[in-house]
Amino acid sequence: MGNFEGNIYKSVLIGEQEWMVDNINVNRFRNGDSIPEVKGDKWYREKAAWCYYNNDSEIGENYGKLYNWYTVNDPRGLAPQGWHIATDEEFKTLIKVVKNSSNALKAIGQGTSNGIGSNSSGFSALLGGYRGLDNCFFYMKEFAYFWSSTEVSSTYARYLYLNLNNNNICLADYGKEFGFSVRCIKD
DSSP states (O other), rough: EEETTTTEEEEETTTTEEEESSOOOBBBBBBBBBBBBOOOOOSSSOOOOOOEEEEEEHHHHHHHEEEEEEHHTTOOOSSSEEEEEHHHHHHHHHHTTTTTTTHHOOTTOOOOOOGOOOOSSSBBBBBBEEEEEOOEEEEEEEEEEEEEOOOEEESSSEEEEESSOOOOOEEEETTTTBBBBBBBBEO
């Protein structure tokens, strides 16, 4: 457990990895520099930015902030001291430990049908959707998207996502300018 920018973050041990139980919810880098909150159509496509889903701070109280990958990769540090943003390999280890069960990662009450969250891992994932371009938001209560720190190309990075309707965990690549949730793992 730790305190960063006034937020208390609980953690859980999953296999040999220690994960934060909540999405990160900060508006400053570890060095104290401000991360711009961007609303409307001015979403930053090549520099650090954050927003709340639908630009609604009440949603952010439960789901945290959405960050573009430029924020995740910024050398000033998004994660608190002693923590970091998971790599693709660390996500693969997590997937292996929970036997590719997204239900084990989803909070109780998240999902439907074959995708009902049991939270047996303690990860407590919420299906918080993502921010697209031009002030568009998608898939609240349907998908959870988490950036990794792994860059794939000059325009794409890896992320992990969970689906409302099934028990699979997927790793894929997406454009760095999109706004996803972020989870931290202990150094």
